[in-house]
Amino acid sequence: MFLGYSAEILARVQFAFTVSFHFIFPAFSIGTASFLAVLNGLWLITRDRAYLKLFEYWKVIFAITFGMGVVSGIVMSYQFGTNWAVFSDKAGAVIGPLMGYEVLTAFFLEAGFLGIALFGRKRVGDTMHMVAVVMVALGTLISATWITSANSWMHTPAGYTIDANGNFAPQDWWAIIFNPSFPYRLTHTVLAAFLTTAFAVGGVGAWHLLRDRDNRQSRIMFSMAMWMAALVTPIQILVGDMHGLNTLEHQPQKIAAMEGHFETHTNGAPLILFGIPDDEAETTHYAVEIPKLGSLILTHELNGTVRGLKEWPRDERPPALIPFVTFRIMVGIGFLMLGLGLWSLWARWKGTLYSSHTLHRAAVVMGGSGFVAVLAGWYTTEVGRQPYTVYGLLRTADSLSPISAASVGASLIGFIIVYFIVFGMGVYYLFRLMRRTPELDEDHELDRAPTRTAGINPGPAQGDALGAHHGH
Structure with a gap:
């Protein structure tokens, strides 16, 4: 120790x-x-x-x-x-x-x-x-x-x-x-990289527009970044949904941890918006739920069955707290990205894309959001794979060097x-x-x-x- x-x-x-x-x-x-x-x-x-x-x-x-x-x-x-x-x-x-x-x-x-x-x-x-x-x-x-x-x-x-x-x-x-997970994971990763760059470029462009709204180079980079935000973010959300369905099929324990479900729901699982998963007590404390929405998102059926972590022995479950929190960070940032992209479309239509200081400040704040999202997604994926390095076949504890x-x-x-x-x-x-x-x-x-x-x-x-x- x-x-x-x-x-x-x-x-x-x-x-x-x-x-x-x-x-x-x-x-x-x-x-x-x-x-x-x-x-x-x-x-x-x-x-x-x-x-x-x-x-x-x-x-x-x-x-x-x-x-x-x-x-x-x-x-x-x-x-x-x-x-x-x-x-x-x-x-x-x-x-x-x-x-x-x-x-x-x-x-x-x-x-x-x-x-x-x-x-x-x-x-x-x-x-x-x-x-x-x-x-x-x-x-x-x-x-x-x-x-x-x-x-x-x-x-x-x-x-x-x-x-x-x-x-x-x-x-x-x-x-x-x-x-089985490669096509979804690759698409999700590459689009995440594009969005990370787009919001970083948009944040830099917005920073310079706040100082000089007439700088043409700043206008170009901000405009290109906002086009990426508006067009690619909805695609990324769709790909994320498909990736989630693939994960539900092949790694149901991970989905149960991400969603904070310890009990199996056979007649529609709620979507837990917020809460504190407790592995020892096998429950999610202070859960704020929307009835049946979890099943609708995960199974595309209102009364679809979603398995809980109690379906597996304790030594085969991932820790729930980290995937639960990081997944919500990733999804929350994704919808903030979508909101900024839609906002930019509205400003573009109104002719205020380069003059709206409020939009530019929001873009500066969101400049590093892609980095946070990709790290949160990676933590969700890798912690959710535990206790295995090769899922279901080789345990992490058995993969360690004798050090x-x-x-x-x-x-x-x-x-x-x-x-x-x-x-x-x-x-x-x-x-x-x-x-x-x-x-x-x-x-x-x-x-x-x-x-x-x-x-x-x-x-x-x-x-x-x-x-x-x-x-x-």
């Missing part, structure tokens, strides 16, 4: 801590890479320097975010060998190749084209530069695909056999990759100190970059440098940030 906690609890906390730091960076970089591809495409089509300025503005932010994501991911991956060696041994034949495919098909693709996308416009010409930007965006999406497939397999394992030593062996790679609680606790304290210093400084620098007004620079060097694409004259773009930080 270390400070009263077992090695298993400390190892889980350590992994949750490092993944939480790591997850926010890919969640942002996936959407930002696609945003950059759109901006660069608009610049090439229209030759409107405002789009080029925004591309230069956001590519610096993307580069820093990408770097912090890589560093935090490397640290996280070592824990499979240090803290979770038994899991790596038993499930490595399935999980290892999936993570290897991510490196071969996605990370190398991103790394190979990243330098061209960031610095190569004048060296390779507009066409090849656009290809590089698209390849980087595609690489982030492929990376999300492989990682989500590996994680989904741990929730809904398929296509495997178990050998005489109790190790998982691949039998059908198509079934492993496209396991002491003291060693895990010491490394956890070290991670906390280093992460808050290093990544705290990185996030602070990102905020400084975002506070800089995206102004057009009339004397940008792109005005003077010829492009290698025949027949196209380049326009000016931002030079201050890149010149200062990348040696241009």
Whole structure:
């Protein structure tokens, strides 16, 4: 024991801590890479320097975010060998190749084209530069695909056999990759990344509009972000509903914990809006309920049956409190996003999209909401999988390395100190970059440098940030 906690609890906390730091960076970089591809495409089509300025503005932010994501991911991956060696041994034949495919098909693709996308416009010409930007965006999406497939397999394992030593062996790679929860989880994750980026971009645009409502670059980024909020949020809510139905089919214990149901409801389950689940007492205290609405949402039938946690032995149940709370945080933020998107449509129709200070302040407040939502969703998913690492087959307690609680606790304290210093400084620098007004620079060097694409004259773009930080 270390400070009263077992090695298993400390190892889980350590992994949750490092993944939480790591997850926010890919969640942002996936959407930002696609945003950059759109901006660069608009610049090439229209030759409107405002789009080029925004591309230069956001590519610096993307580069820093990408770097912090890589560093935090490397640290996280070592824990499979240090803290979770038994899991790596038993499930490595399935999980290892999936993570290897991510490196071969996605990370190398991103790394190979990243330098061209960031610095190569004048060296390779507009066409090849656009290809590089698209390849980087595609690489982030492929990376999300492989990682989500590996994680989904741990929730809904398929296509495997178990050998005489109790190790998982691949039998059908198509079934492993496209396991039952993978399509829903991938779609939900990618849309969450797009919305995370959209609200971050919208928050930055709104911040600058509050200072200067006539800045055209700020108007463009705010308008594009609000279109994403208005159009993608309803799709995400629909996908979330489909994901919930899939989870009900394959992980009913998780749904019972998320909904705070300990008793089975055979004639329509209520929707518990708020309450405090108590695993020891097997009840949800102070529950605020809407009769039968839970069944309508989960089963699409008013009197549908919803199983409660008492259906399973105590040692097969996930802890209810964390999934219950984090799920409501995620859903609540989702509906706030929808509200802001609809509000922006109303303001757009009324002609006040760029002049409504109240809308802009709300967008600034919601700027970081995507990061909170993706973390809340991840906690809901992973805590709801307990007490298993491979759902129903390999327990978390049986996946741990033979290490002491003291060693895990010491490394956890070290991670906390280093992460808050290093990544705290990185996030602070990102905020400084975002506070800089995206102004057009009339004397940008792109005005003077010829492009290698025949027949196209380049326009000016931002030079201050890149010149200062990348040696241009």
